[in-house]
Amino acid sequence: MVSAEEQVVDVEGRRLVLRRLEKVLYPATGTTKAEVIGYVQAVAPALLAQLRGRPVTRKRWVDGVRGPTFFEKNVPRGVPEWVRTVEVDSPGSTKKRETVVYPLVEDLAGLVWLVNLAALELHVPQWQVTEDGAVLAPDRLVVDLDPGEGAGLAECAELAHLVRERMAEDGFTCHPVTSGSKGMQLYARLAGDQDGELVRQYAKRLAEELEARHPALVVSRMTKVLRGGKVLLDWSQNNTAKTTIAPYSPRGRENPCAAAPRTWDELDDPGSLRQLPFGEVAERYGALGDLLADLGADAAPGPPVPTP
Structure with a gap:
């Protein structure tokens, strides 16, 4: 069931449940989650060209930029089934993980999904992965x-x-x-x-x-x-x-x-x-x-x- 704080949207054929679109993520300017989504929509083709094929590490501010933050590598719970993931070896992981399962952000729906989670920063390596998850040389x-x-x-x-x-x-x-x-x-x-x-x-x-x-x-x-x-x-x-x-x-x-x-x-x-x-x-x-x-x-x- 969708609550009063949630909104079901269709993004290029993908169904997303967005939560608290009016939430202010940047208190200094009053910039809301909806406005951040509007920004990534405006630049989506160029941003996706930089993300495509690269495992995405996210930095999230669940309570806005004046609140606590954390880096997230593994895909979170509730990841949509249409988000492609890749399992990559993680030697020397500070969390003692042998591998990490990353999301691959390949369409506008993926971008909107991440912003809905207050993932305001998207970090990528300088290499890509193949369809079967093999790590390529830096490009x-x-x-x-x-x-x-x-x-x-x-x-x-x-x-x-x-x-x-x-x-x-x-x-x-x-x-x-x-x-x-x-x-x-x-x-x-x-x-x-x-x-x-x-x-x-x-x-x-x-x-x-x-x-x-x-x-x-x-x-x-x-x-x-x-x-x-x-x-x-x-x-x-x-x-x-x-x-x-x-x-x-x-x-x-x-x-x-x-x-x-x-x-x-x-x-x-x-x-x-x-x-x-x-x-x-x-x-x-x-x-x-x-x-x-x-x-x-x-x-x-x-x-x-x-x-x-």
């Missing part, structure tokens, strides 16, 4: 630019250009995404036929090389005492066990922002850079299309990473 590289105290998006933009120029020497095309939190990520498409450890080592060499060339701006180690006024070039996101916020995903911060693809022209004006709220990200997608079309699940492969 993209990501570097996370995380500003330390005294630094911000302007410094991230400066470093982004340095990363872009250096990776172009190796044949890569970089795509910038402001994270919706503090910094930004840069993505590059890979050949998709190399071991993840090779990709991680390449990203580490890149970080250390740029730190050596620009020590006043770049740090490659996470030690906080080293990061004041600098930007951490976090190469470790390419560890195959790690995940990164998916481009276009909402963020669970004080204000309702999203991980937003940007143009390089925007990074040429770092003084005007800021994290973008849902509405602007949706409007940009409607006007500019998907700025990350070259990174989607069906995009053409990129070059291999060079070996030492």
Whole structure:
């Protein structure tokens, strides 16, 4: 039986029971669950292109962003039967699990189902799985630019250009995404036929090389005492066990922002850079299309990473 707080909807032929659509998830702006669902509907084709084939780790805020939060990997109880799942080995799990059963989010109904659970952040690895659940080699590289105290998006933009120029020497095309939190990520498409450890080592060499060339701006180690006024070039996101916020995903911060693809022209004006709220990200997608079309699940492969 459906209660007074619930609403039965049809999403592209999938039946969903949505609960408490008027619930405020972002108290600072009064943004409700229904409005978050509206955002993911607006950007669904682009967001789904970033999620397709990738196990999704969710970060949930059941009582809104000022309440407690938790990461969820395994599919929760009551998962709809039409949600495809994949069982993946989980070596070194902090919960001593040998495997994790993840959801694969492949359609708008899946996105709405997750937002209904207050899963405001969707995190994915840089690799995909096959139809039978086999883990493929990474098909993209990501570097996370995380500003330390005294630094911000302007410094991230400066470093982004340095990363872009250096990776172009190796044949890569970089795509910038402001994270919706503090910094930004840069993505590059890979050949998709190399071991993840090779990709991680390449990203580490890149970080250390740029730190050596620009020590006043770049740090490659996470030690906080080293990061004041600098930007951490976090190469470790390419560890195959790690995940990164998916481009276009909402963020669970004080204000309702999203991980937003940007143009390089925007990074040429770092003084005007800021994290973008849902509405602007949706409007940009409607006007500019998907700025990350070259990174989607069906995009053409990129070059291999060079070996030492």
